[in-house]
Amino acid sequence: MKLSNDANKVLGTFLRQYKISAEDVNDLEEIVSMMPEDRRQIYKNVESNPVGDLFRYSVHIRIQHLLTFTTFLLLAFTGLPIHYNDAFWAVPFNEVLGGVEVTRVIHRTLAAWMVLSMIYHLITVIGGTLQKMALGQFDIARSILPVMKDARDFVEDMSYHAGRSENRPEMDKFMYKQKIHYFAAAFGNIVMVVSGSSFIFPEFWNSVLPADYASHFQEMMRLSHPHEALLALLVIAFWHWYNVHLAPGRFPMQWTFLTGKLTREHQIEEHFLEYLRCLASLPEERAYLREMLVSKGLVSVSKDIDARQNFLFDQHRQWVKEQAMQEAGQEPVGEEKPS
Amino acid sequence: MMSQLTKGQKFIAYGSLLFVLAWTIFGLFAIWLMTSEG
Numbered sequence: 001m002k003l004s005n006d007a008n009k010v011l012g013t014f015l016r017q018y019k020i021s022a023e024d025v026n027d028l029e030e031i032v033s034m035m036p037e038d039r040r041q042i043y044k045n046v047e048s049n050p051v052g053d054l055f056r057y058s059v060h061i062r063i064q065h066l067l068t069f070t071t072f073l074l075l076a077f078t079g080l081p082i083h084y085n086d087a088f089w090a091v092p093f094n095e096v097l098g099g100v101e102v103t104r105v106i107h108r109t110l111a112a113w114m115v116l117s118m119i120y121h122l123i124t125v126i127g128g129t130l131q132k133m134a135l136g137q138f139d140i141a142r143s144i145l146p147v148m149k150d151a152r153d154f155v156e157d158m159s160y161h162a163g164r165s166e167n168r169p170e171m172d173k174f175m176y177k178q179k180i181h182y183f184a185a186a187f188g189n190i191v192m193v194v195s196g197s198s199f200i201f202p203e204f205w206n207s208v209l210p211a212d213y214a215s216h217f218q219e220m221m222r223l224s225h226p227h228e229a230l231l232a233l234l235v236i237a238f239w240h241w242y243n244v245h246l247a248p249g250r251f252p253m254q255w256t257f258l259t260g261k262l263t264r265e266h267q268i269e270e271h272f273l274e275y276l277r278c279l280a281s282l283p284e285e286r287a288y289l290r291e292m293l294v295s296k297g298l299v300s301v302s303k304d305i306d307a308r309q310n311f312l313f314d315q316h317r318q319w320v321k322e323q324a325m326q327e328a329g330q331e332p333v334g335e336e337k338p339s
Numbered sequence: 340m341m342s343q344l345t346k347g348q349k350f351i352a353y354g355s356l357l358f359v360l361a362w363t364i365f366g367l368f369a370i371w372l373m374t375s376e377g
Contacts, residue, residue, distance in 0.1 A: 045340070048340065048342065050344055080369060084372060227373070234366055236362075237359070237363040241359040241363065245355070252352040252353050265340075
């Protein structure tokens with residue numbers, strides 16, 4: 001396989017940031033040269049464990065997701081009988097809990113847990129990013145932050161879904177759809193926390209806002225809280241749950257939120273650039289892929305040509321050599337770098 | 340090629356699926372409530 005410019009960039013950065021050894025790079029170069037150009041040939045033939053093959057989310061992220069979805073579902077379930085407290089179905093529901101005041105206390109307690117989960121998430125992502133920066137391992141392309149490539153991926157993916165291209169774009173650890181979903185959820189959470197807090201602490205908001213705006217703000221918050229809740233409920237039910245339960249390849253359930261792992265098939269199809277990083281860092285994954293390509297007769301026929309075209313491996317070997325010489329206190333020899 | 344789920348895994352996966360489908364009905368109910376509010 002001839003690596004694309006995006007793959008060259010991502011892999012080149014990863015090899016340097018994680019100081020991948022020359023031996024591993026030789027092995028990686030060989031496996032890349034064996035891979036067929038058509039990525040569908042790879043993800044349609046690999047073996048996948050539905051519970052997950054390749055690590056993706058830490059235990060912190062999984063706990064945060066668990067906290068967020070349990071509090072979200074219960075907040076929606078208790079929020080409706082508070083908002084419609086005089087409806088025929090809400091009256092008995094509130095009575096079972098001890099009255100609408102009790103439902104309100106439960107709702108606010110759950111909201112506090114949701115806020116805690118948000119704080120926990122912020123600590124994890126900010127702390128994790130700072131840690132990676134300190135280690136020289138941060139790569140914006142691998143993060144949830146939107147980059148221009150996402151817009152390109154979106155156009156290319158639509159083209160694929162419209163049947164105009166044969167392969168999906170080479171997407172990174174987080175694809176455009178996940179980034180939209182993540183920031184929509186972040187925005188929704190902020191709206192819910194701000195509007196919810198205006199019900200519990202109206203004096204605080206009155207004291208920080210100009211007098212002319214304070215009452216309008218309260219009215220706006222009263223409108224936005226239930227409507228943002230409904231929007232969130234619809235997004236979760238008809239978008240998120242489709243993507244993780246019903247979408248082809250995910251049915252009956254994607255296990256990542258429990259195991260923290262993604263299936264190999266899914267990783268190669270939707271997060272190919274991250275899969276290349278897995279190949280670079282996991283010798284056992286390279287061994288598996290080599291065995292699969294050979295046993296199924298999928299080894300690229302243009303192997304020799306492609307291997308020479310992936311200059312990034314030569315560049316990295318040169319870089320490893322220079323690093324070793326610098327560590328030994330010697331000046332790097334002026335070898336001509338491949339262009 | 341996806342390998343088969345074990346019985347226990349099937350129970351969890353289909354149980355979760357049933358749960359989210361039930362919640363989707365709840366979502367539809369919520370839409371009805373909002374739109375019939377007037």
